Amino acid sequence: MKPEIEHILKLDSLAAAPLLLGCYLIRQTPAGRLKLKIVETEAYHQDDPASHSFRGLTPRTAPMFQAGGRLYVYFTYGMHYCLNIVTGPAGVGEGVLLRAAEPVDGIEQMKANRQVNDIRNLANGPGKLAQALGIFDTSLSGKILNKSSILLENGKDIAASDIVASPRIGITKATEQPWRFYVRRSPFVSKIRYNN
DNA sequence: TGATAGATCGGCT
């Protein structure tokens, strides 16, 4: 049985990241409700050279150092926004990057946000996931989950045998750590070549 | 104050 969301958010990012698989990510917009099932996450923590929080608290990373349950949104490569769920206690800089999700509701609106038609291509990457949700700036960073337009809902338990741990994507430090988690055989994960 | 790498993506070869 999967723990309640509130409990997951209090855990450290490494424990929370696999538990967030299968949970539902929801965004309320004036045009409707967008809903996706999380199928790929990555954990980032304070003693992790690949983490934005590794070099300490800055205006950008401040939300990571708050108590679990906040959002952390950052802008990268001059073009993309990425969405993280902050976990753990206040004072520790950690979070879980949401890398990919399976569209459930509001698919037409997500297609419009992304300007693509293939459902598998709506949120199979962190930049794509943010774009599908209509996140085009960092104004949600630091906001509290379920008290902003972003909600998190519990989902079905994913069997441990269906959760795969692998090295994280797109980093150059701590590349050996298997802190990326995804749902085995899901067609909605990013970089699908390892997916079995 | 300048250089560069970056938790990415899409287009082209």
Place this chain on the structure above:
DNA sequence: GCCGATCTATCAG
């Protein structure tokens, strides 16, 4: 498979 887009945070000097 490689490369350019395009902006920011961080580090070197």
